[in-house]
Amino acid sequence: MISKRKKFRDSIKGYMFISPTALVITVFVFFPLIYAFIMSFHTWNMSSAPIYVGLRNYTTALKSVDFWNSMLYTFYYVLGVLPFSLVFGLFFALLLRDNTMRGTGIYRVIYFMPVVTSPIAAAMGFNWIFENQMGIANHLLEKIGSQPVSWLSTPTGILQMFFNNFNIALPKVLQGPSLTMCVIILLGIWQNVGYATVVYLAGLQSISDTYYEAASLDGATKWKKFWHITLPLLSPSTFFLLIMFIIASFQVFGPIQIMTPAGGPLNTTSVIVFYLYRQAFSYYNMGYAMAVAFLLMGFILTMTIFQFRFLERKVNYE
Amino acid sequence: MKRSCFVIFVTLLFVATFMFANVRLVFWHSMADYQKPALDKLVSEFNSTHPDIHVVAIYEGNYDQTVTKLKAAFLSKNTPDIVQLNIEHLRIFTANRQLLDLSRFISETPSLKSDFVDSFWKTVVINGKPYALPFNISCLMLFYNKDLFEKAGLDPNKPPRTWKEMEEMAKKLTVHAPNGRTIQYGLFWGVSGEDTAFYQFEPLIWQNGGKIFNSSMTKCLVDQPQAVGALKRWKSWFDKGISPANMTLQEGIQAFMMGKIAMGPMTSGGIRYALDNLPWDLGVAMLPSHKATVTTLGGGSLAILSNISPEKQEAAWEFIKWMTNTKNTLYWYENTGYLPVRKSALNSLQIRLIWKKFPQLKPAVEAIPYARPRPVNVDIIEIRHILFNAIEEVRHRVKTPEKAFKDAAKKVDKILELEGSK
Missing domain, CATH: 3.40.190.10 (Periplasmic binding protein-like II)
Structure with a gap:
């Protein structure tokens, strides 16, 4: 009896400790979430009273060409940003791992700089670089004698551009991200690499030297050491980055809004969150936008569960 | 001694301004960059000539963004008193009666309506009722x-x-x-x-x-x-x-x-x-x-929100009327290129002086008869x-x-x- 009361008193203490956080999360996360979920079954323009429409918003979204195009462009972004961020992050981490090298600290700061740069400022900087008339990119192209490229207004997919040389027209899904989207992907990679580098550096430092010594005694080459020791023991870091980057990439918005405020050439940079934002805050189709948001949430959730189920098995925890 | 006297005097003045400025109006606008200084100058002149009203002008982003913010402001019941709206966006708010019908004020000064350029006036009339005054028409x-x-x-x-x-x-x-x-x-x-x-x-x-x-x-x-x-x-x-x-x-x-x-x-x-x-x-x-x-x-207009007190409505009306009067519409025209909204301004001698200084401003006025909303x-x-x-x-x-x-x-x-x- 006494132990039960003590337990109760203990749990009261615990609840009191978490209550400030719980309150903030309830007000700013759970309440809006529930409210948005209810609104996603209504049509609402923020001014008139909401009208219940059942599942219409969801069916309209799933039937809309623009919605699926936005999904496709989001996939392009994720598939463009993810592998390069991981590979370059690992590459720079391997270069910077040596603590005895002079100036490692400075290099680490330099590579981490893009991460702490405001995405808005970075996007504006990229806009200047790739501007048609005064951009550095085109200036350099002209210096080496080639034609300037309209980076920010070319809607053709880059794979289609390549296949244009052979006069082959690809189906829409295979055309690849537009050139403008590639510039935005480049910005995404530039901002992610520093973060990946730091995470990989931490991962590398936790790998014990004994493995490498043992491998050296067995006569393993540098490549073999990397492939059989470094990479597998880094897999927790890779898994963490994979999940973080996929979630963040699906939600990309800032750079798109700054670099292509009208949705890019032929809307080819209109990723799903941009589409959602337009529906909500330009067209005031609030209910519809919230339905799209929940579809996106469902999607990210499925992806993440899939990753935990199937990829986590391959992760080596030391 | 002299200095402390001065400080006390300034403080008193400051307090006095706030005591007498019994109506404080919040004014949202979309004038960025080069138009903002001209607008701020007009507002500060209004404040200094109208000691009982104090207008606070706040930039809220472009026209579309102002619509979004105003919609959100209505939800949180934290609206401004006066807002500059694109003439094309008035309907978004009149549909839910969120803007003040200005008929009452207009009927008090009948000469006012007829002095506005007719084609501009039409853009602020919805279902026969005026909901704003044309301000920055281009x-x-x-x-x-x-x-x-x-x-x-x-x-x-x-x-x-x-x-x-x-x-x-x-x-x-x-x-x-x-x-x-x-x-x-x-x-x-x-x-x-x-x-x-x-x-x-x-x-x-x-x-x-x-x-x-x-x-x-x-x-x-x-x-x-x-x-x-x-x-x-x-x-x-x-x-x-x-x-x-x-x-x-x-x-x-x-x-x-x-x-x-x-x-x-x-x-x-x-x-x-x-x-x-x-x-x-x-x-x-x-x-x-x-x-x-x-x-x-195209361009914008000044509207008053319908949910403010009658006292504030009077003050707000005073403000938007003042902003669009002959003298100020000419000042606005000279410093931005937005068209004068008053017939009396178009026929004034001052406008010829402006044309002498900036001849490029003249063709815009000549285009008015051909301009279609x-x-x-x-x-x-x-x-x-x-x-x-x-x-x-x-x-x-x-x-x-x-x-x-x-x-x-x-x-x-x-x-x-x-x-x-x-």
Whole structure:
């Protein structure tokens, strides 16, 4: 009896400790979430009273060409940003791992700089670089004698551009991200690499030297050491980055809004969150936008569960 | 001693201002960059001449963003008292009675209504009731680079008057490098895709004798031959190589400012900015005409919100009336290029002095009789984005003009239909 009361008193203490956080999360996360979920079954323009429409918003979204195009462009972004961020992050981490090298600290700061740069400022900087008339990119192209490229207004997919040389027209899904989207992907990679580098550096430092010594005694080459020791023991870091980057990439918005405020050439940079934002805050189709948001949430959730189920098995925890 | 006296005096003055300024009004506006100083000057002058009213002017982003913020403000019950709204956005708020019907005030001063330029006044009247006062009205003008005209052997004082003349001049104004690359374009008829989307394309349809909607706003008419014809003509400027096909609007404006493009349509609200900042000689002219002579009338108005106290309503009315009076509308015109909204201002002697100083401001006033307000309805922002995407599909050669406008009209009709059922 006494132990039960003590337990109760203990749990009261615990609840009191978490209550400030719980309150903030309830007000700013759970309440809006529930409210948005209810609104996603209504049509609402923020001014008139909401009208219940059942599942219409969801069916309209799933039937809309623009919605699926936005999904496709989001996939392009994720598939463009993810592998390069991981590979370059690992590459720079391997270069910077040596603590005895002079100036490692400075290099680490330099590579981490893009991460702490405001995405808005970075996007504006990229806009200047790739501007048609005064951009550095085109200036350099002209210096080496080639034609300037309209980076920010070319809607053709880059794979289609390549296949244009052979006069082959690809189906829409295979055309690849537009050139403008590639510039935005480049910005995404530039901002992610520093973060990946730091995470990989931490991962590398936790790998014990004994493995490498043992491998050296067995006569393993540098490549073999990397492939059989470094990479597998880094897999927790890779898994963490994979999940973080996929979630963040699906939600990309800032750079798109700054670099292509009208949705890019032929809307080819209109990723799903941009589409959602337009529906909500330009067209005031609030209910519809919230339905799209929940579809996106469902999607990210499925992806993440899939990753935990199937990829986590391959992760080596030391 | 002297100093402390002074400090006490200033403090007292400060306190006094706040005590007597018994009505405090919050005014949201969309005037950025070069227009903001002129607006701030007007507001501070109002505050110093009206000790019992204090207006606080706050910039809220462009017109579209102001709509979003105002909608959100209504939800959180934290609205301003006066707001500058694009004349095309008034309906979004009158539909839910969120703006104050100004009929009562107007009837108190009958001479006021008749002094506003008639075509401007019509833009603020919805279902027979005025909901705002026209404040910063502009029309689309043709901006051209006089220096480039001279270089090409054209008379810089004779801008093109028809589409045909414009095409011929643009051809002469297009310059190629020895390697065949175009280094200067004659024309860039850029169309905006975000705030005030489709703005620059509407006059082309009207000039070609077409319409964008039927008169009851229930059907989109861009699939009709006149509108499609305008789109074809616009496309031909890119095909002929006299217009750059691969520039965003921003890049096009940049190139125009750098003297790499000779002509283009711009709003009269930017004339003063252009005069102050362009290193070359600017010419401003009426848009070239085709079957009809017409340009777009756009811009903003000052509205009062309906949920404020009668005392505040009186003060707010005083403010918007003052902002649009003859003297201030002329000041506003001279410092921005937005048109004077009062007939008495148009007929004044002062306006001639302004023209002497800035002759480029005159053509905009002469264009007033030809300026047509843009068609509006509640979903206009979404509709304009659809129409803008259609012409982009043509520019990027994804669709033919016929197909692009046919598809767009279908989409727009669907929105209009849903609206009718709401």
